[in-house]
Amino acid sequence: DTGVSQDPRHKITKRGQNVTFRCDPISEHNRLYWYRQTLGQGPEFLTYFQNEAQLEKSRLLSDRFSAERPKGSFSTLEIQRTEQGDSAMYLCASSAGTANEKLFFGSGTQLSVL
């Protein structure tokens, strides 16, 4: 159990560029979540995968955001045409399939849009 891994840890980009983040969940965890966190706020839910199926998306996930989890293993979160308001910490979490299982979070990717 190596924990949830996120890459990169930090990303600086210019407004209008596309960025992609990767999350490697704990192996055999079939549930994967993406959250966004801005300074001084708690994490906000973005989207949820069970295996490769994206089952829930928040209204926060505008059409510039897309997430995938091919083959039900790692996941990617892409932001197209980034805006300064996208600057935040993007957190990934995974859990096993049981109902009340705790979530394990990665350390996040800090995005700064200049």
Added chain:
Amino acid sequence: DAKTTQPNSMESNEEEPVHLPCNHSTISGTDYIHWYRQLPSQGPEYVIHGLTSNVNNRMASLAIAEDRKSSTLILHRATLRDAAVYYCILRDLRGSYGKLTFGQGTILTVHP
């Protein structure tokens, strides 16, 4: 998800007990009470959870009021490493895929 109310911040001295309160007056019968904490520059980590009875683990204790409208996370002997934001979360497992809905949490400061 039902809402929780926590103080914005609390302070403690090292090696003293800390009681972090959480109000959840609209809790439903199927809501579990979860606590997570977030250390600086890290993602949240699980602390403890319960439904009706008090719970203990190696990290903390959770005391749940008889009417379940409030709960208290107890750190028995605070250390400097316990300085973090503590989130009290109600988790209804029906139809929510187990996601957590975070509030703003309580910032705990521990003084040496």
